[in-house]
Amino acid sequence: MNTYNPINTLILFFIIVGVLFVLFRPIKGWFWIIKNNFKSNEKVVIEDILKQLYHFENSGNKVDTKTLVQVLKFNNNQIIEVIKKMTINNLIYFDSDVLKLTETGRDYAVRIVRVHRLWERYLADKTGFKREEWHDRAELMEHKLNHEEVEKLSAHLGNPKFDPHGDPIPTKTGKMAKVNGVELPLLPVNTIGRITHIEDEPEIIYKQILAENIHIGSLIRVIENNTTRIVFQSEGEEFKLAPIVAANLTVAPFEKETVIEDNIARLSSLKVEETAKIIGISKESRGESRRRLLDLGFVKGADIKIDLMNPLGEPNAYLIKGTSIALRKDQAAKILIKKD
Known part of the structure; x- marks a missing residue:
């Protein structure tokens, strides 16, 4: 026959209270952590949908739910549920099968684009991250910064008008x-x-442009244009692109006749027996990297030649102002020279 034991009951009571505290205590309880994490994920999905619709609409393309599900990296059911909520909250609407932004949704999307492009500019100007990394890192940060942090970031960067790819950065209005x-x-x-x-999407095409070492701000001359390839000269080199890849490059043609000097090239093309003068640093070199090159003496008018060739290919050593300085090929490609 079981007898009532008040000590066991008390122990069981404290165990239950302890479990409930761990689960439901304010802010740090498991229930709230899971709930807030779900909200955070939902916020990311909402903002990614808005941004995708913004880019589709700006490029004149229409998108339905099926297409959106294919381009976003989330669970299909989660995307569908979020779309329903966004419709109810007047962020998006359906025009037949086509998804479109409301005015409120478009304003929200522009804010996300602003954060993304500002953060890419920050990565390009203030850090040593490679340009292949800018987009993905900016994708993470665009969901984390609040309005006040965004405005501080913009002010810190000097309120830039364009991101490092040449995309316009929306103002706060x-x-x-x-x-x-x-x-x-x-x-x-x-x-x-x-x-x-230089358009950075789709990623597969952008990586081809990076592999070609094509720089924003470079002068070019078109020497061939047909349905199979586009060929152009720039900074002493010749580039051949498929039209689908070339379409990711925007070029502002000069209205007046302009001459590109034949002996202007990239430092990376300099041969052992050649000498040259530096005429500038490509706009592709930014922030700390640019300042470091200038501090090392890579300034306009400086004489330069190869001091030592690396048998393994790179880095090579260049003699400038009596000092031998080693540069990787990608660094040397951002320094423009005029061969003697």
Whole structure:
């Protein structure tokens, strides 16, 4: 026959209270952590949907739910549920099968784009991260910064108008500067212009452009343009791109006839027996990296030649102002020279 034991009951009571405390205590309880994490994930999904719709609409493309599910990296059911909530909250609406932004949704999307592009500019100007990393790192930060932090970041960067790819950065009121130029495949042969924008999506095409070492701000001359390839010269080198890749480059053609000097090249092309003068540093070199090159003496007018060739390919040592300085090929490619 069981007898009532008040000590066991008391122990059981404290165990239950302890478990409930761990689960439901304010802020740090498991229940609230899981709930807040779900809200955070939901916020990310909402903002990524808004941003995707913004880019689709700006490029003149229509998108339905099926397409959106394919381009977003979330659970399909979660995307569908979030779309329902966004419709109820007047962020998006359906026009037949096409998803569109409401005015409120578009304003929200522009704020997300502003954070993303400011953070890419920060990564380019203030850190040593490679440009292949900027987009993904900015994707993470665009969901974390609050309004006050965004404005501090913008002020810290000098309220820039463009991100490092040449995309306009929306102001806090949503206004954007105009990108000058047209897609490279639209330019006729012998056109001379400057690269003003490099589109970083889709990623597979952007990586091809990175592999070609094409720089924003570079002067180019179109020497071939047909349905199979686009060929252009820039900074002493010749580039050949498929039209689908070339379409990610925006070029502002010069209205007046311009001559590109043949002996202007990248330092990376200098040969052992050649000498040259530095004429500048590419806009592709930014922030600390640019300041370091200038501090090392890579300034306009300085004489330069190869001091030592690395048998393994890189880095090579360059003699400048009596000092031998080693540079990787990608660093040397951002320094423009005029060969003697």
